[in-house]
Amino acid sequence: MLIKKLWMNNPLRNYNYIVACPDSGEAMAIDPLDHGRVLNAARDEGWTITQVLNTHEHGDHIAGNQQLVRETGATLLAPAAAAASGAIPSVDTPLSEGDTVKVGPSVTLDVLETPGHTMCHISLLSRTDPPHLFCGDTVFNAGAGNCHNGGDAATLYRTFAEKIFKLPGNTFFYPGHEYFESNLKFTRDREPGNVAARETLRDLEKNRDPADPLVMCTLDMERQHNVFFRLDNEEIIANLREKFPGMSDAPNAEEVFIKLRQLRNDW
Ligand SMILES: [Zn+2]
Known part of the structure; x- marks a missing residue:
């Protein structure tokens, strides 16, 4: 599987991705914002979307x-619920949990329903090692999606607990936005004793390249850097209690997640 990551360098800090089959050059664009950038990048690689x-x-x-779609004749794939409601128009292939997506003969991706940021959100997991x-x-590098534009924090927690946390530790994440530095600062604020977050933030500030902020994170790295993966951490819970004195004596992971998500909204 070949992967091209395109940094949009826009205020929302979007990433666009292209996944391609090395055998046939057939390619799939994921979450395209700038169709021209995506087309040019595919052309440069000799891929056909x-x-x-x-x-x-x-x-x-x-x-x-x-x-x-107009310029390539590509098929449009999207979450079934978004296709049914019309939130995403002109969908050719509605996708649900358990479906698979093939890109050429060599790439297979499994569809996971991952609601919470929005209620119909899906993610794609490659069958690769x-x-x-x-x-x-x-999931963002060192962060979690917000829930204030059609989402729900308790649902996002269930997605993390039931799907994300269960992935192999060497899984690489390809998020829709680049918020790594601000997310690490949030981790530092919530868990000042987090040495990994402090050191990674220092490295990032030293080697910052605004034209190419590309960062790769695995699940194991998220477990170290991402407060939303550290829900039983005593320092995080003690600091939350200062903000939310009414919190339960022994808060469960869901309560910690939702409180962290609430604080991150105003960060
Ligand atoms: Zn979104």
Whole structure:
């Protein structure tokens, strides 16, 4: 499987992705915002875009659909619920949990329903070793998607607990946005004793390249850096208690997740 990661360098800090089959050059664009950038990148690689896939219905993840489809004749794949409601128009292939997506003869991706950021959100997990997860706005490097534009924090927690936390530790994440530095600062604020977050933030500040902030994170790295993966951490819970004095004596992981998500909204 070949993967091209395109940094949009826009205020919303979007990533666009292209996944291609090394045997046939057939390619799938994921969450295209800038159709011209995606087309040029595919052309440069000698790939042919035959499919366009959306992880969810937000405008910055579907804006390039129409023109990409018009210019390539690609098939549009999207969450079944977004297709049914019309939130994503002109869907050819509605996708649900357990479906598979093929890109050429050599690439197979499994569809996981990962609601929470929006209620119809899906992610794509490659059948490769290591696995690669195209997770839209579910997981970010050192962070979690917000829930204030059609989502629900308790649902996002269940997605983390039932799907994300159970992936192999060497799974690579391909998020829809680049928020690594601000997420690490949030981790530092919530868990000042987190040495990994402190050191990674220091490295990032030293080697910052605004034209190419590309960062790769695995699940094991998220477990170290991402507060939303550290829900039983005593320092995080003690600091939350200062903000939420009414919190239960021994808060469960869901309560910690939801409180952290609430604080991150105003960060
Ligand atoms: Zn979104």
